[in-house]
Amino acid sequence: MDFVEILEHHLLDHKIAKLFTVGGHTFYLTTHNLMMAIASLILFALLLLARRQSLPAGRQEASAPTGWANFFEIFIVYIRDEIVRPNLGDAGDKYLPYFLTLFFFILFCNLLGMVPFGATATGNIAVTAGMAMTTFLMINISGIREHGFIHYAQTFIPHGLPFWLVPLMFVIEILGLFTKSFALCIRLFANMIAGHIVILAFIGLIFIFKSIFIAPISVAAAVGLGLLELFVAFLQAYVFTLLTAVFVGGAVNPQH
Amino acid sequence: MLAIGLGYLAAGFGAGIIMLAAAGGIARLSAAALEGTARQPEAAGDLRTSMLIPAALIEGLGFFALVICLLVALTLNGAVAKSGGEGGTSASQSK
Numbered sequence: 205m206d207f208v209e210i211l212e213h214h215l216l217d218h219k220i221a222k223l224f225t226v227g228g229h230t231f232y233l234t235t236h237n238l239m240m241a242i243a244s245l246i247l248f249a250l251l252l253l254a255r256r257q258s259l260p261a262g263r264q265e266a267s268a269p270t271g272w273a274n275f276f277e278i279f280i281v282y283i284r285d286e287i288v289r290p291n292l293g294d295a296g297d298k299y300l301p302y303f304l305t306l307f308f309f310i311l312f313c314n315l316l317g318m319v320p321f322g323a324t325a326t327g328n329i330a331v332t333a334g335m336a337m338t339t340f341l342m343i344n345i346s347g348i349r350e351h352g353f354i355h356y357a358q359t360f361i362p363h364g365l366p367f368w369l370v371p372l373m374f375v376i377e378i379l380g381l382f383t384k385s386f387a388l389c390i391r392l393f394a395n396m397i398a399g400h401i402v403i404l405a406f407i408g409l410i411f412i413f414k415s416i417f418i419a420p421i422s423v424a425a426a427v428g429l430g431l432l433e434l435f436v437a438f439l440q441a442y443v444f445t446l447l448t449a450v451f452v453g454g455a456v457n458p459q460h
Numbered sequence: 461m462l463a464i465g466l467g468y469l470a471a472g473f474g475a476g477i478i479m480l481a482a483a484g485g486i487a488r489l490s491a492a493a494l495e496g497t498a499r500q501p502e503a504a505g506d507l508r509t510s511m512l513i514p515a516a517l518i519e520g521l522g523f524f525a526l527v528i529c530l531l532v533a534l535t536l537n538g539a540v541a542k543s544g545g546e547g548g549t550s551a552s553q554s555k
Contacts, residue, residue: 286509387520394523443516 207408214404215397217328239325243312251276283307287446291453299452302342306335307445314396314437318430326440327396329389336389339448343381347455359458384451388444395440399433464536471532474525482522486515 219232250272258273269277288296288303310326317324325331347356360377361370406422406429493511497504 387524390524390527391516391520394527395519398523398526439512439516443513446513 207405207412210408211401211404214323215327215400235323236325236328236331239316239323240313240331243309243316243325247308247312279307280304283445287442287449291449292456293453295456296449296453299342299346303445303449306338306448307441310335310392310444311438311441314441315434317396317400318434318437324396324400326392327400329393332389332393335392335444336385339388339451340381340385342448343385343451343455346452350456356455359455384447388447392440392444395436399429399436403429403433464540467536467539468533471529471536474532475529478522478525478529482518485518489514489518 217234217236219234220238221233223231223233225231254272254276257271258269258277268274283303284297284300288300292299313325313331316322317327344356347359350356351359361374362377365373403426406425410416410418410422489511493507496507
């Protein structure tokens with residue numbers, strides 16, 4: 205197996221089983237599909253458990269949460285107080301379910317890539333493109349719902365400009381809308397893939413040199429990079445959620 | 461043959477230059493954050509948050525360029541595979 209084949213085997217999507225055919229297009233169960241389903245199931249199970257642990261029958265109201273409720277509360281309170289409320293204002297609580305889902309889904313998909321025999325679903329550009337499209341829809345739908353379509357379109361024209369500059373700025377703002385979502389997609393995808401490529405390259409060095417003495421260096425580097433990747437998993441989930449909140453906040457209450 | 465070699469060289473150089481630019485940008489960011497924390501340790505949390513967001517954005521730009529260089533290299537791989545026979549012959553002739 206040469207290096208490119210090893211990379212392809214670990215990083216690309218592979219079909220596992222055929223699911224169904226709709227109108228000439230066949231849908232398969234693939235590794236990344238399976239990983240997204242596993243992440244969703246784990247989240248369902250843990251969050252139901254956390255909910256049950258946070259509302260037991262005979263407990264007083266003001267005691268501290270325990271178990272999984274405690275674990276999730278750290279993240280949920282942080283996202284609500286530091287990400288959603290500063291950017292979306294006090295009316296932002298109705299967007300909170302979307303941001304929490306986004307954060308936890310990306311986080312668990314990233315972390316499943318670090319588990320042995322796991323694949324990084326967010327390392328597939330189709331998955332991140334889907335999430336970026338969801339963000340794109342969210343920005344526009346929330347803007348249109350808050351302001352109505354005409355007023356929302358008027359927010360793309362900045363104030364205080366000479367009149368001959370307005371058409372150019374309008375085009376730039378519209379392009380910026382697409383660029384923001386595209387940048388979100390590429391950022392998450394490339395961060396997840398790059399970590400795995402470098403780890404695979406270090407382990408592959410052992411096979412390229414065909415000597416056991418590279419092994420301590422390679423394994424130490426792989427461990428260090430794995431730790432960095434754990435940090436990057438959390439950071440990228442946080443950055444995706446934060447930037448989505450900033451963009452949705454810019455659409456919901458635009459300032460000029 | 462020379463064209464394909466220059467193409468690979470360009471992909472490698474491009475990635476290196478972007479690495480320089482991104483590392484320089486993030487280094488200036490973290491230097492400013494460290495200095496601010498040294499002057500006023502209570503602001504450490506705010507400074508850290510304000511540092512992480514631009515750092516992630518700059519890193520995103522760096523990864524844009526990485527993806528472009530990877531695309532260039534993979535396209536060149538395809539071109540080499542397509543003209544593999546002639547490329548090899550001309551290399552052995554020019555030597």
